[in-house]
Amino acid sequence: MAPIVEVSNLTKTYKGGFQALGGVNLEIEEGEILALLGPNGAGKTTLISTICGIVTPTAGSVRVGGHDTITDYRAARSLIGLVPQELTLEPFETVMNTVRLSRGLFGKPKDDAHIEKVLRQLSLWDKKDNKIMMLSGGMKRRVLIAKALSHEPRVLFLDEPTAGVDVELRRDMWDVVEELRKTGVTIILTTHYIEEAEAIADRVGVIAKGEILLVQDKAELMAQMGQKQLQIDIATPVSTLPVSLVDRGLTVEESGTRLIYTYDTRAERTGITALLNDLQAENIQMTDLSTTQSSLEEIFVGLVKESA
Numbered sequence: 260m261a262p263i264v265e266v267s268n269l270t271k272t273y274k275g276g277f278q279a280l281g282g283v284n285l286e287i288e289e290g291e292i293l294a295l296l297g298p299n300g301a302g303k304t305t306l307i308s309t310i311c312g313i314v315t316p317t318a319g320s321v322r323v324g325g326h327d328t329i330t331d332y333r334a335a336r337s338l339i340g341l342v343p344q345e346l347t348l349e350p351f352e353t354v355m356n357t358v359r360l361s362r363g364l365f366g367k368p369k370d371d372a373h374i375e376k377v378l379r380q381l382s383l384w385d386k387k388d389n390k391i392m393m394l395s396g397g398m399k400r401r402v403l404i405a406k407a408l409s410h411e412p413r414v415l416f417l418d419e420p421t422a423g424v425d426v427e428l429r430r431d432m433w434d435v436v437e438e439l440r441k442t443g444v445t446i447i448l449t450t451h452y453i454e455e456a457e458a459i460a461d462r463v464g465v466i467a468k469g470e471i472l473l474v475q476d477k478a479e480l481m482a483q484m485g486q487k488q489l490q491i492d493i494a495t496p497v498s499t500l501p502v503s504l505v506d507r508g509l510t511v512e513e514s515g516t517r518l519i520y521t522y523d524t525r526a527e528r529t530g531i532t533a534l535l536n537d538l539q540a541e542n543i544q545m546t547d548l549s550t551t552q553s554s555l556e557e558i559f560v561g562l563v564k565e566s567a
């Protein structure tokens with residue numbers, strides 16, 4: 260199946276000469292959740308805005324559902340829902356009317372049954388007659404999502420859906436995203452919270468200085484790039500290690516009661532078996548063993564640093 264979004268060699272140079280996107284290529288499969296991870300100013304909003312046709316590209320092209328976003332703008336745009344980074348709502352309007360109006364702007368016929376479905380899905384139905392100004396920040400963000408879903412898009416862009424939101428609301432938002440995915444909507448979200456990408460994305464794209472450094476299946480990314488550490492707790496503290504163990508790269512922590520062995524999960528041999536044999540030969544008695552994997556955070560920081 261063709262990707263729902265195809266971005267080819269997309270470049271954006273703003274007036275004044277600043278290049279915010281430098282030849283981005285990206286394909287997004289229908290039904291997936293893609294998280295675009297990048298530091299401030301990386302070009303995340305520019306990329307999303309260009310895909311949505313709000314910002315005109317300097318070069319390159321974007322197709323959504325096979326429609327070119329420039330030559331076939333209306334068809335492409337009607338497939339897209341966008342939740343912008345900034346809150347933009349009419350304070351005196353009611354929730355219901357705000358979402359209705361949004362649907363109207365896309366030239367879709369009135370369909371209050373659909374609006375009701377969307378508002379219920381976002382737990383906003385009991386607030387439908389409230390004025391926007393009476394809502395909390397988290398609810399306003401949900402209204403923005405409801406607006407973006409009002410015209411039944413197939414692709415939903417969420418630009419930093421949880422920026423400045425407390426931990427509980429953030430988890431709430433993750434649940435909302437998960438619910439939306441079940442309806443078959445493709446979701447692209449930007450974030451600089453690594454744990455957010457880790458929690459909800461199928462694939463993670465890392466963007467820095469207007470370039471996509473990588474796009475990869477989240478689990479694969481973590482498995483491939485991750486180093487693992489084996490922690491070995493020992494019965495009798497050691498102050499220095501026997502030479503045979505130092506040679507294996509073992510280090511001592513926790514005032515001599517814990518040994519740490521770092522290994523590469525991609526390596527053909529991890530060296531663990533040999534290490535355990537050596538420990539036995541040295542008469543070091545183990546009380547516990549555990550492994551930890553380097554997090555997406557470490558991978559991300561490493562990648563962005565490399566590109567700097």
Ligand SMILES: Nc1ncnc2c1ncn2[C@@H]1O[C@H](COP(=O)(O)OP(=O)(O)OP(=O)(O)O)[C@@H](O)[C@H]1O
Nearest residue numbers: 273274277279297298299300301302303304305306
């Ligand atoms: N209208 C504009 N004119 C000139 N430069 C711009 C404009 N909009 C954005 N930029 C610049 O382009 C770069 C990318 O901005 P963008 O908003 O896409 O980053 P971002 O990754 O979304 O950042 P953040 O995480 O802070 O939202 C920045 O250096 C920004 O200053």
Ligand SMILES: [Mg+2]
Nearest residue numbers: 303304305344
């Ligand atoms: Mg942004």
